[in-house]
Amino acid sequence: MAKPVSRILVINDEHLVLREFVKGLNAAARSLDNPLGIAFSGVTTAKEALAAIESDGDIQAVLVDDTLYTLGKNNGSRRLQVSALELVQRITRFRPELSVYILIAQEKEDDVVDALFTESVDGYFYREERDYRGIYRILNAQIQERARTPFTDQLKNYVWMAKDQWHTPGHSSGESLRGSPWVNDFYEFMGEHVFDADLSVSVPMLDSLMEPKGVIAEAQHMAAQAFGARRTFFATNGTSTANKVIFQTLLAPGEKLLLDRNCHKSVHHGVVLSGAHPIYLDSALNRKYGLYGPVPKNTLFAAIRKHPDAQALILTSCTYDGLRYDLAPIVAAAHAKGIKVIVDEAWYGFARFHPDFRPTALEAGADYATQSTHKVLSAFSQASMIHVNDPTFNEHLFRENFNMHTSTSPQYGLIASLDVARKQAVMEGYKLLSRTLALGKELREQINSTRVFRVLELEDLLPDEVKHDGIRLDPTKVTVDISGCGYTVDDLQKELFERYNIQTEKSTFNTLTLLLTIGTTRSKVSRLYDALMRIARGGKAPRRLVRTPEIPGFTKLRYLPRDAYYCGGELMPVFDDKERVNRALARRVCADQIVPYPPGVPVLVPGQVITRAIAEYLASLLRSQKRMEMHGIVLEGYQPCVRVLKPAEERGLHRIG
């Protein structure tokens, strides 16, 4: 197993003093306990310091002498200088996870401490004391503290205590499976610790996710610090649940929510559960590639102006395809009207740990951010985090809603994986993300070099309506135009899977999206390149690709989605007896959410009026896209049907539009 390496950068503009410090500190590191592999190195200028912090992902802490530093030269060749305070600001802006200590002269103590008070400085040392062993001990303890996983450590402790279990789960550390002629193979396949560590609330020393006071509270607190939140909550049922919990906290029935119509389906489910009055905002559509982009800034600003009574706004950033909003001005406009901002960062949980991805939603001022840690960091599936920066956070209400959605037997392995994912992001996130970015760049170049496949860049992806909205691309999402390769997207995915052992993330009729994560390796990149090159060299003539029909615009919401959803309704077929579109569907009100998947954008939501165009759209999808999932369509025998409100039910409901 690789041992950790932790470099600490000492920054001091006096060569001799610096050399003495580095030597003394390294001597202390060698002679004292050093489990994290701490070693000190030094630089004399701000420029060198910033370069080292950028290039060396093993740097865990900096020790900055309080003096003026050379940063470089300006155009007139005058030396540019920065103070220690400015240098600390630049360092923490670049890598907020680093520990920062200041070396000060005793006589300047008060000034320095005052100036750095609001900065994330972890501590001070008197330069003149030259207490290398003392400094080393403190830095070592600080880095060890950040690398702790309080929950996971306790879980391991408990497993090693090997207590007799008179409690759930029923498999009792795997005893029920071990040695069984029928199911031992599952035990062997999964491994003993999966069962040993599958514990839950029955063990008080492991704390309770419903009322954390011990190691879960501690792990959540450390996650909040790491992700830049006031509070962080671990969710064991994905961001799907996280979104619903926040909605039920912020929105009472009938209260307005501004939302992107292209939001994840959990957001639409959250609307039903909370009883909110949704104001749907149409996202921009890239027709050439069938990709739904962000909502145009103008549409957002207009909606905020028109609905100042809205309680909340939710946006997805980045989108599945990696498009990131310029969030700060949108958040500011919403806050100016007292509207809370929730950002669904399901695909962006790593962003805090590399400057190329920042600002995160919280850094841009959002009140809530939900992240599928499992999608992009090293957590188990379903393990997500809810980060809260809402200054008027109602913890009691949040807790009630959180507990309403959380199993009373959460899988503690998921919580451990969140604890570990946070540790990894803090300790080596920058380094791994730098590698991922480099691999992404390489992959893009390699794909383009096939001259058949082409990676879509930001300008290709952006629909015209959002071209000037300051949108950026997360380069870990690589969308490839496959229209020149001679395969349909389904056939290409099949070929990649069956012949080359490659599973991709998502597709449209002419694109394939690949997801790079901190788990992407150079070997995987090479194998993918090899596969695409072979396919490209196969020289198939490009074929006509059938475009998925465009989703019709939103029509009209006549009733609150919750009211419509809870009506019994009746089933109405999409086709009539002669297999034509059933004209009787038009003007009826839908009771369910109808979502063709992909792309997963609802065509209808509960309470929405069905038009002839929508009925025709559904019919055309059902006829032509046999493989597409059609969530919400009910099959009555072979007849695809939509659940609609009965006229009598409509008469009993309050109309909102």
Ligand SMILES: Cc1ncc(COP(=O)(O)O)c(C=O)c1O
């Ligand atoms: C934008 C968005 N939000 C939320 C979710 C749900 O996340 P989870 O799978 O963690 O429940 C997804 C899942 O694909 C998503 O794409």
